[in-house]
Amino acid sequence: GQQVMQIPQYQHVQEGEDFTTYCNSSTTLSNIQWYKQRPGGHPVFLIQLVKSGEVKKQKRLTFQFGEAKKNSSLHITATQTTDVGTYFCAGQMRGYGGATNKLIFGTGTLLAVQP
Amino acid sequence: EPEVTQTPSHQVTQMGQEVILRCVPISNHLYFYWYRQILGQKVEFLVSFYNNEISEKSEIFDDQFSVERPDGSNFTLKIRSTKLEDSAMYFCASRGGRNSEQYFGPGTRLTVT
Numbered sequence A: 001g002q003q004v005m006q007i008p009q010y011q012h013v014q015e016g017e018d019f020t021t022y023c024n025s026s027t028t029l030s031n032i033q034w035y036k037q038r039p040g041g042h043p044v045f046l047i048q049l050v051k052s053g054e055v056k057k058q059k060r061l062t063f064q065f066g067e068a069k070k071n072s073s074l075h076i077t078a079t080q081t082t083d084v085g086t087y088f089c090a091g092q093m094r095g096y097g098g099a100t101n102k103l104i105f106g107t108g109t110l111l112a113v114q115p
Numbered sequence B: 001e002p003e004v005t006q007t008p009s010h011q012v013t014q015m016g017q018e019v020i021l022r023c024v025p026i027s028n029h030l031y032f033y034w035y036r037q038i039l040g041q042k043v044e045f046l047v048s049f050y051n052n053e054i055s056e057k058s059e060i061f062d063d064q065f066s067v068e069r070p071d072g073s074n075f076t077l078k079i080r081s082t083k084l085e086d087s088a089m090y091f092c093a094s095r096g097g098r099n100s101e102q103y104f105g106p107g108t109r110l111t112v113t
Helices: none
Strands: A004-007 A010-014 A019-025 A029-037 A044-049 A055-058 A061-065 A071-076 A085-093 A109-114 B005-007 B010-013 B019-024 B031-037 B043-050 B053-057 B065-068 B075-079 B088-095 B108-112
Touching: A004 A085, A010 A019, A019 A029, A019 A085, A019 A109, A029 A071, A044 A055, A044 A061, A071 A085, B005 B088, B010 B019, B019 B031, B019 B088, B019 B108, B043 B065, B043 B075, B075 B088
Parallel strands: A010 A109, B010 B108
Antiparallel strands: A004 A019, A019 A071, A029 A044, A029 A085, A055 A061, A061 A071, A085 A109, B005 B019, B019 B075, B031 B043, B031 B088, B043 B053, B065 B075, B088 B108
16 A cells, blocks of 8 residues: 655754654655644644655755655754654645545654753 | 634543544635544544545545534544544544645544543
C-alpha cells in the first residue's frame, strides 16, 4: 500500500541549532502538506507544496518538494523552544482528486529543543 | 478564524458499547474526513465524505463504523460495538476547495475499557 516514511523519528537539539526532517513516499504525490502537532494537540497545517522542485519559506522554516514529487523536507533554522512538537508530512496521492484527497500521513519526527 | 470543533473532548466507554463522536466542520467546507491517531503513532485516514456520501474509506473503517451528516452542520462518526483497539484520538477534518488544505479539529480521545 501507499506509505510515507519520515526520518529521523526523534531529534533532540540545543536551542539555536538547525533541524531537518525528511519525508519519502512510496508513490508519486499530487502534493504534499506539512503539519505540526504539539504534545496533546491536533495537527496544525503549515504549508502545501504542489510543484516539482518547489521551495517555500515561512520565516525560519524552509520546505522543499523533490523533483520526482516523491520526497520532501522541512528545515528549521536556529530552533527555538516554541518549535517543539511532532512534524508530519502528509501526501495526497496522484490520481486521487475531487471527492477524496485523503492524506497519507508520514510517521512523524518529534523535535525536542533544549534551552 | 473559523475552526473545526469536536465533542466530546474525551469519551470513556466499555467494550461492546456504541459511541458517537461529533464534529462541526468549518461552515462553507464541502469535504469532510475522519482520521485516528493511536497514542504515539501517526495519523491514519479512516473515511472521506462528500456530497452526502462516503467517497473513500480505509481498511480500518469496517462495518462497525459509520458516518453521517444529519443536518447542515454536524458530521458524526459512530462505532457500533467498540473494541479495546479502538482506543485512540479521533480527528475530524474539513476542507473547502478541491486542492485546499485540510483543517483539523482538536480531537476526541476515545478510551475503551
